[in-house]
Amino acid sequence: MKGGExxxxxxxxxxxxxxxxxxxxxxxxxxxxxxxxxGRYEELDHDPGSRKREPCYAVAAFLAPxxxxxxxxxxxxxxxxxxxxxxxxxxxxxxxxxxYAGGVRVDRERRQRLEGMDVGLIKKNVRSFRKVFPKNRLxxxxxxxxxxxGCPAAKNFFLKRYECxxxxxxxxxxxxxxxxxxxxxxxxxxxTQPRIRFIPDxxxxxxxxxxxxxxxxxxxxxxGQGCEGEPLMAGDVLEEAVGLIxxxxxxxxxxxxxxxxxxDVVRRLFNKGLDSMRVSVNSLREPxxxxxxxxxxxxxxxxxxxxxxxxxxxxxxxxxYLVMPGFTDSVEEADALLRFLGRMNIxxxxxRNLNYDPLAYFRKLNVRIERNAMIGMDTxxxxxxxxxxxxxxxxxxxxxxxIRRARTAKKDPL
Ligand code: SF4
Numbered sequence: 001m002k003g004g005e006x007x008x009x010x011x012x013x014x015x016x017x018x019x020x021x022x023x024x025x026x027x028x029x030x031x032x033x034x035x036x037x038x039g040r041y042e043e044l045d046h047d048p049g050s051r052k053r054e055p056c057y058a059v060a061a062f063l064a065p066x067x068x069x070x071x072x073x074x075x076x077x078x079x080x081x082x083x084x085x086x087x088x089x090x091x092x093x094x095x096x097x098x099x100y101a102g103g104v105r106v107d108r109e110r111r112q113r114l115e116g117m118d119v120g121l122i123k124k125n126v127r128s129f130r131k132v133f134p135k136n137r138l139x140x141x142x143x144x145x146x147x148x149x150g151c152p153a154a155k156n157f158f159l160k161r162y163e164c165x166x167x168x169x170x171x172x173x174x175x176x177x178x179x180x181x182x183x184x185x186x187x188x189x190x191x192t193q194p195r196i197r198f199i200p201d202x203x204x205x206x207x208x209x210x211x212x213x214x215x216x217x218x219x220x221x222x223x224g225q226g227c228e229g230e231p232l233m234a235g236d237v238l239e240e241a242v243g244l245i246x247x248x249x250x251x252x253x254x255x256x257x258x259x260x261x262x263x264d265v266v267r268r269l270f271n272k273g274l275d276s277m278r279v280s281v282n283s284l285r286e287p288x289x290x291x292x293x294x295x296x297x298x299x300x301x302x303x304x305x306x307x308x309x310x311x312x313x314x315x316x317x318x319x320x321y322l323v324m325p326g327f328t329d330s331v332e333e334a335d336a337l338l339r340f341l342g343r344m345n346i347x348x349x350x351x352r353n354l355n356y357d358p359l360a361y362f363r364k365l366n367v368r369i370e371r372n373a374m375i376g377m378d379t380x381x382x383x384x385x386x387x388x389x390x391x392x393x394x395x396x397x398x399x400x401x402x403i404r405r406a407r408t409a410k411k412d413p414l
Contacts, residue, residue, distance in 0.1 A: 001032070001074040001091070002326025003362050005371040006041040008034045009093060009102060013070050013378065017099035020064035020114045023092065028081035031058040032074045043076045060089035061101040065112040065152065066395045068351040070377040071102030072325050072358040083360050085189045086180050088353035102325075104378060106351045107395035109402075111162045112152035118159070122146055125158040136207055138200045141167065145227055149193050153225065157212060163220040163255075163397060164212035165227075166205055167196045168237055172229030174259050175294040177364055178322075178356040180226050189357075193227045202240035209245050213252040218399040221245075224257025224278070232258055235265035239272050246273030255397045257320065260306035261298035270313035277310045278397055279303060280320040282354060283327075284336040291365045292322075307344050316347045316403065318392075322354035324361050329380045330369045337380075341388050347403075348392035349384065351377075 001007070035042045047056040058075030069090035091102035110116055126143050133139040142165065145154035153165040172182065181195045209221040223231040223238055231238055242254055253275045260266065260279040270277075282292040286300040310317050327333060340346070354361070362368065375383075384391060392398065392406045 001072045001358070002329075002371075002374050003369050004359060005326065005369075005374070006032055006034070006074055007071065007371070009071065009091060013102050013104075013376075014093060014100040015067070015103050015105065017061060017092065017101050018064040018067050018103075018105075020112075021067075021101065022062040023099070024060045024062060024087065024089065026058040026060055026073065026075055026084065026089070028078045029058045029075035030078055031056060032076050041074075059092055061092040061099070061103075062087050063090050063101060063103050063353060066105060066107040066109065067101075067103045068106050068323050068377065068395070069101070069103050069325055069353050070329075077359060083187065083189050084357040086178055086192050086355045088355050089358055090353070104351075104381070106381075106393055109394075109396055111156065111396050114152075116159075117152070117155050122155055122158045125160070129158065132211070133207065136204045137198060138166070138204045138208055141196055141200075141227075142208075145193070149227070151193065151226065153222075157208070160212070160215040162216070163222055164209060164216075165225045166209060166221055166223045166241075167225040167228040167231075168200055168205060168223060168241075169229045169231050169234040170195050170197055170199065171233045172259075173233060173261055173296050173298060174230065175296065177292055177294070178354060180355060181228060192355075196228045199234050199237055202237050202244055205237065205241035206244035206248075209241070209254070210248055213245070213249055216252070218401045219252040220255055220397050220399050221252060222255040222257055222397055230259050230261065231256060232260075232262040232265045235262065235268070238265075239268050242269055242272040242274050253316075253397070253400055257397070258306075259293065259295075260303045261295065263302055263305035263309045266306040267309040267313065270310055270315050274315065276316035276318065276397065277306070278318040278320045278350065279307060280322060282322040282324070283333060284340040285333065288327075288333075288365050288367065304344070307346070311345055316398075317344075318348040318350050318397065319346055320350050320352055323351055323377065324354045324356070324358065325377060326358075326369055326374050327362065327365070327367065329375050329377045331373045331375060334375060334380050334383065338383065338387060341384065341391060346391060348394060348398065350395055350397075351381070351393065352395060
């Protein structure tokens with residue numbers, strides 16, 4: 001399904017369900033499938049294998065990091081069900097003893113693969129880091145992220161590899177409908193990771209960033225995490241922390257994941273030594289951006305101004321492009337993306353799944369898209385690669401070596 005339209009799954013859009021993916025049952029949602037005998041899409045209101053006509057439900061796949069959904073699971077809502085929790089819901093199929101999903105691999109790095117994460121070693125390092133950082137509140141916070149919420153970025157910090165998370169901000173100037181760290185309550189789904197409750201000192205931030213940079217061969221450290229609000233709200237702390245890090249070392253990438261709402265702060269951060277910025281957007285069209293982000297005190301023009309400031313400073317800019325099958329690959333959104341790439345000199349697109357109830361997303365954005373206006377995520381990615389071969393594609397914030405490798409290749413290998 002894409003935006004309420006049903007499709008027969010093309011084998012070319014199916015991948016073997018990647019390791020670390022999860023299967024979800026979707027309550028109050030009946031599966032819809034294509035019946036070759038009637039030639040119609042049929043809703044299953046009970047389990048056809050059960051004599052007692054037991055109910056059955058649709059199933060979706062939450063794809064492992066590095067994979068992007070190209071179709072949502074196919075279902076019909078029964079009544080007015082509660083919103084689905086804040087995850088993504090890719091189509092899943094079962095064929096000859098193997099699960100398949102409607103998805104595409106966009107990043108080959110194993111950064112967040114669970115099989116490389118030795119839980120015993122994480123626990124051991126949590127204990128030893130307590131001795132190394134006895135007073136650092138940020139390390140205590142990351143312990144909870146790693147051990148309670150299973151955050152892969154926090155686990156990687158304790159494993160001394162890849163990208164180190166640097167959450168700083170308890171507040172935000174947006175009210176994204178799919179924010180995983182804040183929901184206003186009522187009928188909204190629960191948060192998956194509550195926000196940090198304090199603003200760390202610049203010294204606490206710099207201490208763990210420098211520790212990670214020195215311990216890892218090709219490191220990245222990143223502001224802007226799932227367990228916080230918007231890091232630009234703590235701009236002074238970021239500025240001082242970046243200054244402290246860069247006074248000690250030029251090694252590694254200092255990255256900012258952000259809503260890019262404050263161009264003046266972005267400018268100051270790049271002046272201090274920030275290397276890259278990943279800007280999250282669900283759409284490159286202002287009305288749909290505003291419907292999802294509900295920005296307060298800033299607008300899409302500030303996002304554009306922040307990107308321009310970063311590029312002027314020589315920074316590396318990624319789009320964290322939040323993908324919803326049927327919307328992202330619609331003709332109009334695809335055109336908006338291609339125009340934006342032409343205008344803004346974006347370095348990379350991170351094709352990330354938007355964690356939101358698929359049907360509710362179209363209702364919230366108040367948009368209906370004709371099925372023949374959905375060109376397909378594979379076609380969209382191909383168009384971008386053809387028109388802008390220099391743009392990198394992926395899922396994770398790239399390290400210096402990864403950027404160097406991509407720039408020496410003519411076209412970024414997916
Ligand atoms: S910008 Fe980020 S922190 Fe702020 S509401 Fe949106 S998802 Fe949440």
